[in-house]
Amino acid sequence: xxxxxxxxxxxxxxxxxxxxxxxxxxxxxxxxxxxxxxxxxxxxxxxxxxxxxxxxxxxxxxxxxxxxxxxxxxxxxxxxxxxxxxxxxxxxxxxxxxxxxxxxxxxxxxxxxxxxxxxxxxxxxxxxxxxxxxxxxxxxxxxxxxxxxxxxxxxxxxxxxxxxxxxxxxxxxxxxxxxxxxxxxxxxxxxxxxxxxxxxxxxxxxxxxxxxxxxxxxxxxxxxxxxxxxxxxxxxxxxxxxxxxxxxxxxxxxxxxxxxxxxxxxxxxxxxxxxxxxxxxxxxxxxxxxxxxxxxxxxxxxxxxxxxxxxxxxxxxxxxx
Ligand code: MLT
Numbered sequence: 001x002x003x004x005x006x007x008x009x010x011x012x013x014x015x016x017x018x019x020x021x022x023x024x025x026x027x028x029x030x031x032x033x034x035x036x037x038x039x040x041x042x043x044x045x046x047x048x049x050x051x052x053x054x055x056x057x058x059x060x061x062x063x064x065x066x067x068x069x070x071x072x073x074x075x076x077x078x079x080x081x082x083x084x085x086x087x088x089x090x091x092x093x094x095x096x097x098x099x100x101x102x103x104x105x106x107x108x109x110x111x112x113x114x115x116x117x118x119x120x121x122x123x124x125x126x127x128x129x130x131x132x133x134x135x136x137x138x139x140x141x142x143x144x145x146x147x148x149x150x151x152x153x154x155x156x157x158x159x160x161x162x163x164x165x166x167x168x169x170x171x172x173x174x175x176x177x178x179x180x181x182x183x184x185x186x187x188x189x190x191x192x193x194x195x196x197x198x199x200x201x202x203x204x205x206x207x208x209x210x211x212x213x214x215x216x217x218x219x220x221x222x223x224x225x226x227x228x229x230x231x232x233x234x235x236x237x238x239x240x241x242x243x244x245x246x247x248x249x250x251x252x253x254x255x256x257x258x259x260x261x262x263x264x265x266x267x268x269x270x271x272x273x274x275x276x277x278x279x280x281x282x283x284x285x286x287x288x289x290x291x292x293x294x295x296x297x298x299x300x301x302x303x304x305x306x307x308x309x310x311x312x313x314x315x316x317x318x319x320x321x
Contacts, residue, residue, distance in 0.1 A: 001043035004301060007031045008050040010072060012291060014298040022046075022305060034059060041066060046301045051075055051281075052263075057083035067319050068304040070297045073284060074098060074152075075234060077207035081314055091314040092300040094293045096151055101289030103155035105282065106202055106232050109256035110160075112277050113200075113228045114139055119274050137199075140164030145198030147191065148233065149174045153204035157184050170194045195222040200230065207234030215239060220246035226253045232283045235260035240269075247273050258283050 002025035004018065009028040018024060025044075030037045031053040041047050041063045048070045049055060055069055060083055069084055071093040084091045112118055115136035123130070144160045146153045149171035157167045167186035174181070176188055195201060201223060205211045215229070215238040223229065229252055231238055240261050246252055247270075254275035263281055270276045284293065300310035309317035 002040070003044060003305065004046040004048065005030070005037075005040045005044045006048045007037055007040075007053045008072075010048060010050070010294065010297075012294045014291070014294040018298040018302060021302060038062065045305055046070065048072060048297055048301060049078070051078050053078060055079045055084070060084060060087050060089065063087070063089075068092060068301055068310065070301050072293050072297045075206060076314065077234060077236075085315045088319045090300075090304050090310055090316060090319055092297070092304075092310045092312050093314060094296045095312055097292035097296050098284035098286075098289040099151045099155050101286040102152045102232055102283035103159060104286075105258060105279070106152075106156045106204075106230060107159050107163075109230050109232070109258070109277055109279070110139060110144075110200055110202070110228070113230070113254045113256055113275070116275070118277050139200075142166070142199040143168060143197060145170065145189075145194040145201040146186075146204065147171075147194065147201060148204035148206075149180075149186075149188075150204060152233075153202075154180055154184075156202055156204065157186060161185070165200075168194045168198055191219070192222050195219060196224070198227060199224065200228045202230040203233045203237055205233050205237050207236045211237045213237070213239045215243065217242040217245065220251055223252050225251060228253055229255040231256070232258040235263060244269055247276065 003022045004024045006024060006026040007030035010026065025040060030040060038059055043065050045065050046068045047066065050072050055078060057080055060066065066089050068090040069079060071079055074093060074095055076093060079091055081091050116134045120134045140163055143166045145168045146157050147170045149169040161167050161184045167184050169181065169186050169188050170191045174188060181188055203215065220242055243255060247255065256277040257270065258279045259281050270278055296312055300312060304310050304318060
């Protein structure tokens with residue numbers, strides 16, 4: 001019986017080093033088969049996951065030896081932290097290790113939308129050269145509305161501000177006198193006002209009961225007709241049917257989606273739109289980001305299995321005595 005079960009793809013030097021110290025079962029298909037996963041973790045001390053494995057009360061029920069669930073990422077929407085806490089299982093994650101990677105992808109998507117880069121690429125690959133079709137806009141001087149002003153939202157705002165964008169922010173957990181607002185000359189607004197005033201709206205909210213379906217027909221209707229919408233956070237925050245309807249009516253100018261309601265999507269209705277950019281949840285996927293994420297996760301798993309404290313814990317650093 002393995003001490004550590006890894007239920008999604010997780011590769012890198014940190015994982016190799018962990019496997020030299022502990023018995024690791026790495027099966028990247030386990031997340032798809034809850035019964036097999038449940039059997040695999042029945043005697044395990046640690047479970048390492050990304051965002052696909054649903055770590056819920058049913059899964060943890062018979063995991064009597066489990067000491068730690070480690071989430072290689074920042075979102076905790078696939079982890080029932082309360083259920084783990086009740087069982088005395090440490091939950092740790094990587095709150096800041098992929099921040100820059102996600103922020104840079106966001107800027108990449110904004111530039112791709114602003115300059116129609118992916119459509120232009122398809123155009124040239126098709127043997128064409130009608131460059132006037134690809135008149136774009138500059139980011140500088142335009143207004144960016146950042147919805148969710150946590151680590152990633154702030155990192156995006158910093159880069160965008162340095163590029164000459166004006167920053168608006170919406171975040172119910174940020175105080176009006178937060179120093180970061182002053183530093184970036186950012187204005188904290190209610191969501192509807194932010195949507196009405198932004199040329200680009202980027203979403204950095206966590207996926208939870210409060211945010212599910214937040215971007216619906218009403219919110220898209222509040223956006224400017226020439227605005228762009230970017231989501232690199234969680235797919236469930238967006239009502240995709242409402243976004244499709246908005247795009248079909250030219251309610252906004254375009255959208256970039258790195259995350260989806262269902263991953264992978266069963267069908268791809270957004271493919272019909274030239275001004276939509278689609279990527280397969282790659283925000284955190286850079287060599288540097290993943291190295292930091294895996295180092296942190298492996299560090300905390302090794303610590304807890306050796307009777308020491310985890311650093312990036314959500315509930316407690318060690319299983320309660
Ligand atoms: C995260 O939550 O860290 C990112 O969305 C990446 C992931 O889920 O694997």
